[in-house]
Amino acid sequence: MLVFLDTAERQLDIPRHSTVEGEVCGVVKDIEYKNDKVYLYLKNVNFISDELKDFKEIKSSSFLCRKLGAVCSFDADYDKISDCGVNIGSTVKIRGKINVYNKASNPGEFDMRRFYISKGYLFSAYSCELLSGDSHKNIIADTSYRISARIGGLIDRSLNPKDAGMMKAILLADKTDLDKETKDLYKDAGAGHLLAISGLHISMFAAITLFFLKKTPLSFKASYIITVFILFLYGYLIGFSASALRATVMFAILCIGKMFNKSYDSLNSMAVALLVTIMIKPLYVLQNGFLMSYLAIISIAVVLPIFAVIGKKAKGVISTLSISTSVTMTTLPVVVNSYYKIPLYAPLINIVLVPGMTVLLMLGISCICLRAIIESSIFINICKLLFAGSLISPDLYIFLLSGKFNIFAIGIHLFLEIYEWLMKTELTLPKAVITTGARGIARCLIYEFILLLSAFIIRKIKLSLWRKDKLINNRIRQSPAYNPTKEIRSIRKKRVLLFAGSTAVLVLNIAAFLIYWRKDKIEFLDVGQGLCVCIQYKGNVYCYDGGSTDRKNIDEYVLSPYFAYYGIDSVDAWFISHEDADHTSGIKGLLNGNITIKEIIVPKVLKDNFSSITALAEDTGTKVIYSSTGDVFTSNDGITFTVLSPDEDFPPDDSNACSLVVLMRTKEEKVLFMGDADTRAEEKVLSFMRGPIDILQVAHHGSANNTNSEYFLCTLKPRISIISCGFDNQYGHPHKETLEALEKTGTYIYLTDKEASAFFWFVH
Known part of the structure; x- marks a missing residue:
């Protein structure tokens, strides 16, 4: 399995590609409606347009890539899909903007490519248009899809939206309508496994089914056979997740053993389930589940x-x-x-939550069955016949049973409310969630x-x-x-x-595993068209800028996961070059989050431009320091930050020129952060220092417009030059002139748009 994982990782190490519009055809494997969009999941994908030759080469580059499909998204009001009669199993031709899913480019970041590859997809297409599609249908898969959609509809009409989202996740493995707040609550409380179709759900479902079958005149062998058959149907209906497939196979082996009076060994059964999983769904090994x-x-x-x-x-x-x-x-x-964190009281809370899942599953199944009966035409006609001429309207009777007065729906709501209350109470306890890092x-x-x-x-x-x-x-x-x-x-x-x-032994083993030693290093994060630098030095954390214009919500999707990955819960000082969004958008989000920022240092000349950040800082108790040329910030860890620009007489209407230029020094290293500074700031820097320096953050994402002069770069002689810019950005960064000037200095040039985040160890 480790060999397979290594092979898969190497075969799927695909560089970033530009998005290209073109035509693609494939067979519909699944259809999904979520986030106001329609998604078609395609297998047997072929790229038709000549513009997509790079993707053709990717697909033919390895055995694994040839097996991977594409996910195509359409706007919600795009009704041509239904007009063409597209079903699961239909062959469709689509035009859209094609690309490969990006892999995680920062520590802790969610790996979109790995996630979709584990499900069998490598390529994405958005803003799609359906050009053609046949009416061919995979009867089994399409029927399963429609049954699942029907059950989901019954749940939606029986419960309030929040409860319905929960029950669809628990019963159908459909998390589309599950809100983020609820998912985070269950995850933080250590009960996230309850929201996924796991072995727990399969075993409970099997126990419930077997319990009722044993009450019938059927023989015990027939009961076991029917239970296994129902489990496989249910597993197919929900898409056979890794845990569901494992639990179903193991339960089938258990039933076979009981029918033939043979003993059951869980480890041997697990080995058989593992073999079956690798044969049927080998890419499941990429999933944490x-x-x-x-x-x-x-x-x-x-x-x-x-x-x-x-x-x-x-x-x-x-x-x-x-x-x-x-x-x-x-x-x-x-x-x-x-x-990157552990819920300390998870074993205790699961004592209460896990046994209650059996009751919750029974309530959910009963609620679905009741709603299905009530909506049937036979039941409606019987109601009309029984209550004809009476004071009680048949429609009112149906509403009372199926709406808010459905006793099963009430029971589900009470259970979920109790669960939520228990978990929220747990999270109020001391050290309920401990950030550990990876x-x-x-x-x-x-x-x-x-x-x-x-x-x-x-x-x-x-x-x-x-x-x-x-x-x-x-x-x-x-x-x-x-x-x-x-x-x-x-x-x-x-x-x-x-x-x-x-x-x-157990306590010491756990303690030794959880002890974390943070190595001293500087890391330039890949935030797209923006800049963010994080310095970890002798237990302290310092940052420079933190924003992006082409990657949204980087505080949630880049910065918070990064800090969690390294077990960081506070930042000692955060230097901000200027107020532009590509340098501050993530910081604003973090000030409202769980990361403590002790100090924020901004240019004094731009004081009036930081009103929004200042207001957020005051609300969170973060100290704001206004700085200008010559200010020195020292720490007991031996690191110093010297502000080299701007002066207080710099023009505040040009925020780039007023960028906070900071020289960071340790005993062995010199690192210069330029922000978006121009040639005037370069003159200030050269009045303080000369090269060589170890690392240079190249100003303004590698722009050559009134910055990054050849004289300045050759005077500094940086060993390493980092350019933080977005892939295929609209500004053409980095400019050719800047790259040529850097090459003349003999520096090593690192581009975050090509090579993702960059980190360098400090030498002691």
Whole structure:
């Protein structure tokens, strides 16, 4: 599997491409309506237009790329799709703006390319127009799609929008209508698994189905066969996620074993499920949900027994807590590397939430069935016949049963409200969510190895003690005069030592894994047409600018994930060159978020231009410092920031010229941040210093308009020059003249639009 992952990563390491308009054809695999758009998911994709030759080469470059499809989006009012009678299985011809999904270009950023590839898609098309489409239909897939849509409609008409979004996520794996606030709440509380169709849902659904079938005259074999058949139908209906496929295969093996009176081994069943998954859906191995699902089974099979070292099998609440804790411990590396934080009280909250899911699923199924019956023409005609001439209108009776007075809908609402209240209460507890940062693959593997090895050794010792205990009991039965007091004390002492030792090993393993050492470095983030620099030095964090004009909400999608990735929850000082959006848009969002910014330093000459940021800073308790040429900011960590420009007499109407130019110094390095400064600022810089310097942030995204003069660059002689600009930006940055001037200095030129974010270690 590791070989497959490595091969997949190398085959899919595709550079950025320009968006090209052209024609593409393919077979419709799925249809989706979300975010006011219509999405067609295509397989067997062929690029028709000559303009798309680069994408043809990508598709033919490897076996994996040849298997990947495209996602095409249409405006919501685009009714030609339905006019053409397009179904799942139809072959369509589409014209749109084509590109490949971008991979994550910053630490912590969501990897869009990896996400869609794991689902079987590499190419995206937007602003699409349907040119042609046949009426061919994949009967099984199209029927499944329409049944799912029908059930979703029944849920929508039975529940309020928020509850409906929740139940569609829980029952149909459809998160389209699930609001972000609810998803974040469940994720932060450690209950995010309840919103995905996981093994938990499949096992509960199977248990419910089997319970009712056993109440019928059917034989137990027939009940098992029908249950497995229903599970596979349900799995197909919801798209067989990695965890759903694993749980269905394992349950099928369990049923086969029971029918033939054979014992069941969870690890062997898991191995079979893993083989089936890799054969049917090999790209699932790229999903974190895949790892979570299989690690959860390993935890129950291998780690859970160590919680019974006292000698008795746990029952009731203790059993549930043991399962929850073992799963949490085993999946910890995946959780940390997925969310960069851990919900401390997740094992406790799941004691309440998980058992309630069985009732919630039954209420959901009952609500759907009731609504389907009420909407049937037979039921409506019966109502009209029974209530004809009575005071109660048949339509009113139907409304009472199907609307707000539907007892199942009321039950669902109450359950979800209680769940939400419990999770919000949990998050008010001290250290409810701990930001951990990500961990390397090596540390994750070491952690899992120690955990599983400890579990294996503890299990062996426990089995040995159990055998001794059994031997003593047999000797007592054979010889009533035998006095085993000394042996019993010895066994009890060993059990106590085993309990204490195993607890210490587990706690130390977790502590060693969670301890985080942040390495000193400077990182130029890829924010598109904008600039953001983050410096991590001896435990302190400093930033320079943080905005973009072509990437929206970078505070949410770039900066916050970046800080979470490194376990950063506060910034000591944030220097802002000037107020333009491509330098400040993300900072404004962060001031309203969970990151604490202690100080913001802005140019004094542009004081009046920072009113919006100043107001936000005052609301959050952030100190604002107005700076000008000659100001020096020092820290006890040995790093200094010297402001080289602008002077207070610079013209405030030219914000680029008034950019805050900062020289950062450590014992070994000199780094110069120029913002969007022009030649006047260059003169100020050269009046303070000469080269060489280690790193230069090239001014104004590499522009050659009244900045980045050849004399200035050759005088500074930077070893490394960083140009932060957007891919295919409208300004043509970086300009050819700037690149030529930089080349004359012999510097290494790094472009964020071509090579993503750049980081450099500090030398001590």
